[in-house]
Amino acid sequence: MRGALLYAPGDIRVEDRRDPTIEKPTDAVIRLAATCVCGSDLWPYRGIESVDGPAPMGHEYVGIVEEVGNAVSAVRPGQFVIGSFFASDNTCEICRAGYQSSCVHREPMGALGAQAERLRVPLADGTLVATTDTPSADLVPSLLAASDVLGTGWYGATAAEVGPGKVVAVVGDGAVGLLGVLAARHLGADRIIAMSRHETRQNLAREFGATDIVTERGDDGVARIKDLTEGLGAHSVIEAVGTQESMMQAIRSARPGGHVGYVGVAHDVQLPGDELFFSATHLHGGPAPVRRFLPELIDLICNREIDPGKVFDLELPLDEAAEGYHAMDERRAIKTLLRP
Numbered sequence: 652m653r654g655a656l657l658y659a660p661g662d663i664r665v666e667d668r669r670d671p672t673i674e675k676p677t678d679a680v681i682r683l684a685a686t687c688v689c690g691s692d693l694w695p696y697r698g699i700e701s702v703d704g705p706a707p708m709g710h711e712y713v714g715i716v717e718e719v720g721n722a723v724s725a726v727r728p729g730q731f732v733i734g735s736f737f738a739s740d741n742t743c744e745i746c747r748a749g750y751q752s753s754c755v756h757r758e759p760m761g762a763l764g765a766q767a768e769r770l771r772v773p774l775a776d777g778t779l780v781a782t783t784d785t786p787s788a789d790l791v792p793s794l795l796a797a798s799d800v801l802g803t804g805w806y807g808a809t810a811a812e813v814g815p816g817k818v819v820a821v822v823g824d825g826a827v828g829l830l831g832v833l834a835a836r837h838l839g840a841d842r843i844i845a846m847s848r849h850e851t852r853q854n855l856a857r858e859f860g861a862t863d864i865v866t867e868r869g870d871d872g873v874a875r876i877k878d879l880t881e882g883l884g885a886h887s888v889i890e891a892v893g894t895q896e897s898m899m900q901a902i903r904s905a906r907p908g909g910h911v912g913y914v915g916v917a918h919d920v921q922l923p924g925d926e927l928f929f930s931a932t933h934l935h936g937g938p939a940p941v942r943r944f945l946p947e948l949i950d951l952i953c954n955r956e957i958d959p960g961k962v963f964d965l966e967l968p969l970d971e972a973a974e975g976y977h978a979m980d981e982r983r984a985i986k987t988l989l990r991p
């Protein structure tokens with residue numbers, strides 16, 4: 652099969668890889684209908700995270716089950732399924748509490764490489780959620796978004812306690828931030844402030860439900876949020892970047908007693924304890940337990956109540972994955988969908 656490999660920073664190649672097979676009775680093998688490039692794939696691509704190449708890439712996937720191990724009972728060959736970036740049993744105490752991305756048996760899907768024609772999915776019963784019928788082709792991008800960026804934005808909104816009556820600020824205008832806006836809208840927020848300096852992203856944020864756009868960053872961005880909230884700060888802040896600047900912008904944009912849902916993968920973020928103490932904010936986040944939200948998100952998509960697939964503004968054949976990475980790296984594309 653064909654699959655994307657990262658050899659070194661900036662060097663993505665699509666090559667022949669060994670076909671996945673059932674290795675454990677709890678595995679499934681799926682044929683991908685679509686896969687994509689994640690903002691988090693750009694960290695090793697940019698050399699900010701070290702690469703031990705050639706490394707398989709990709710952790711976002713939807714497709715048709717081809718084969719299952721003999722211990723798998725919840726999904727069967729022929730079904731259209733969606734999973735997330737950690738395989739999870741969905742039965743341990745941590746999973747049952749809704750934190751499947753920290754499952755005691757979790758396995759990272761990125762190591763298996765979902766930017767490929769086929770993929771082995773461990774713990775298939777816990778990991779995969781099947782749609783009722785094979786979805787029509789135009790729903791596939793939205794279902795693929797549910798595999799990570801929609802579920803992550805949803806978790807960011809949930810962790811930030813978004814709800815009716817709340818003013819929400821969203822730090823980050825990548826796919827996760829934009830879908831955090833969509834989640835906040837769906838969860839009933841009164842006012843949603845998207846922080847973005849890019850016109851196409853601002854337009855999509857508005858389409859997803861943003862009521863205000865703030866173009867300033869850092870302390871100036873915080874000052875604008877305070878201006879818009881009678882000096883108090885937002886009730887809920889979704890942090891969807893993962894840098895020192897974005898995390899501090901998020902914490903400083905929240906009002907005392909407010910909530911920050913942080914879902915940008917943290918890179919060298921240091922929190923000053925004294926400032927945190929006096930901020931009196933709640934911090935909750937981490938790797939999104941996307942599996943918790945998948946059944947609800949799949950229903951909303953299949954009923955055409957939400958259209959998160961709009962974040963894909965570039966679609967390429969899998970063999971052109973290198974251009975997909977390049978376009979996202981240069982911020983020419985919000986998110987690249989790859990067709991195997």
Ligand SMILES: [Zn+2]
Pocket residue numbers: 689690691710711736799800
């Ligand atoms: Zn991802």
Ligand SMILES: [Zn+2]
Pocket residue numbers: 739740741742743744745746747751753754755756
């Ligand atoms: Zn578990």
